[in-house]
Amino acid sequence: MGTFSRPIIVLSRCLEMEACRWNGDVIRSTVVRELEPYVDYITTCPEVAIGLGVPRDPIRAAWNGDMLHLIQPATGRDVTEEMTQYATDFLDSLGAVDGFLLKSRSPSCGVKDVKYYHSAEAKAMVKEKGSGFFGGEVWERYSHKAIEDEGRLLNFTIREHFFTRIFTMARCRQLRQHGSMKDLVQFQAENKYLLMAYNQQYQRILGRITANPERLPWDEVVAAYEKNLGEALAEPPRFTANINVLQHCMGYFSDQLSRSEKGFFLDSLEQYREGKIPLSVPVHILRGYAVRFEEEYLLQQTYFQPYPAELVSITDSGKGRDR
Numbered sequence: 001m002g003t004f005s006r007p008i009i010v011l012s013r014c015l016e017m018e019a020c021r022w023n024g025d026v027i028r029s030t031v032v033r034e035l036e037p038y039v040d041y042i043t044t045c046p047e048v049a050i051g052l053g054v055p056r057d058p059i060r061a062a063w064n065g066d067m068l069h070l071i072q073p074a075t076g077r078d079v080t081e082e083m084t085q086y087a088t089d090f091l092d093s094l095g096a097v098d099g100f101l102l103k104s105r106s107p108s109c110g111v112k113d114v115k116y117y118h119s120a121e122a123k124a125m126v127k128e129k130g131s132g133f134f135g136g137e138v139w140e141r142y143s144h145k146a147i148e149d150e151g152r153l154l155n156f157t158i159r160e161h162f163f164t165r166i167f168t169m170a171r172c173r174q175l176r177q178h179g180s181m182k183d184l185v186q187f188q189a190e191n192k193y194l195l196m197a198y199n200q201q202y203q204r205i206l207g208r209i210t211a212n213p214e215r216l217p218w219d220e221v222v223a224a225y226e227k228n229l230g231e232a233l234a235e236p237p238r239f240t241a242n243i244n245v246l247q248h249c250m251g252y253f254s255d256q257l258s259r260s261e262k263g264f265f266l267d268s269l270e271q272y273r274e275g276k277i278p279l280s281v282p283v284h285i286l287r288g289y290a291v292r293f294e295e296e297y298l299l300q301q302t303y304f305q306p307y308p309a310e311l312v313s314i315t316d317s318g319k320g321r322d323r
Ligand code: SF4
Pocket: 012, 013, 014, 015, 020, 021, 022, 044, 045, 046, 047, 048, 103, 106, 108, 109, 110
């Protein structure tokens, strides 16, 4: 392990890149800055792109009968059509992409937590929440890709999952563009423990695709592999699945470690089980053992470093573990 393919990420431009919010603000996001040296961002501000200036009166998603509209209450302007058209045009022209990092709660970019108002009236109450007009179209087309907002990425479990997905999918995309059957076999082998943790059913499906018993052409094989890999990584691994893999890997060293070293590792596993520390902590300890005992097979496993080490951070919003 060592070099990582650069994920291509579509980013809401107001996240660190430009002061294009309705009130002229830029949103600070540590994760956007930390990722910047390792990814290629494609930025967009859909509201500026459809001609709403900066600053501008805010817009909101509001019901009009049974149709959801994008309205600027202060002016009465309805920009539903422009925004829908922009989302269609932007995504139609988008090339290969590995993930999306969008602004939370925005009626344009938001993915899931956007307020839908009862009506366009300035004082209307919130009826429910859903996706924004651009974020919703992203979700419709790319549900098999990593799509997150900056707010959710404050949680270390969600962040680990997002990073793992984008770097794994970027490597698979490189493989599709420049690789061979031999490279695919190696990719599958190096992701053995990662896939074991994520989804053992998909691990078997991917193994069958790699074996290619029907001698299908490369393009077909790698396309099927990429699609199924995206599905395999859709949900973060359950913490019990990670513990399983970690214990399994610990078996490589159990005869070589002292009682206190084993105790130290088992303590960290327990803290991980209780959600007090992120996965990266016990993984890092095991990786240290793999280096010390020159366990080459484990050192090649992406599970031990699915994304650049510089991105490992244990800061957390305190919201705890989802799974
Ligand atoms: S949330 Fe989206 S539309 Fe709103 S300012 Fe940010 S990039 Fe622009």
